């Protein structure tokens with residue numbers, strides 16, 4: 001069979017898709033309930049809100065409760081190196097303090113994604129350790145894609161909001177195997193002054209390879225690319241008349 005450019009591109013596309021599928025270790029869009037989770041406290045299925053499909057997980061229903069979803073990560077879902085934890089969240093209401101949104105638990109401790117009182121996202125590595133703040137704020141009342149990149153090769157952890165890097169910091173300890181995934185209120189009080197998620201929706205929670213990342217280039221790179229495109233146009237030779 002002769003490989004025409006069309007066949008070659010289809011072959012490459014199918015290879016890419018196969019690779020993407022094989023590196024998605026876990027995904028839950030809550031279309032079949034909350035049964036994929038080991039513990040669910042003050043959580044319900046919502047048909048009123050969803051990022052995709054028809055349902056999402058709603059956290060926070062009762063007042064004065066600690067709302068979370070937790071699942072233990074099985075051997076077949078275990079990352080073997082650098083990986084990405086992704087979730088979509090719509091934070092509607094919380095107490096007047098900072099709140100944790102989600103966390104990964106490793107043998108050497110947790111890595112938690114939190115939002116400060118003024119909306120800035122942060123990473124926490126323990127209840128009594130001050131969180132590391134990023135420069136971006138989480139918009140309330142809208143769906144936001146949150147990605148946590150555990151980069152073992154670079155010994156760092158990155159946090160992205162809608163593909164924009166919010167912060168990057170050093171990775172502490174040897175952290176595999178990944179033990180648990182938590183969604184919602186993980187800590188109360190502590191160094192970050194954490195309070196309660198009072199109403200939040202979660203959808204499309206996933207664990208997968210680094211191909212899940214699609215970072216936006218920094219603004220100065222976009223400006224440089226635009227400038228070089230303009231220069232390129234100016235110096236483009238005119239077609240012969």
Ligand SMILES: [Ca+2]
Pocket residue numbers: 029030031050051052053054055056203204
């Ligand atoms: Ca869904």
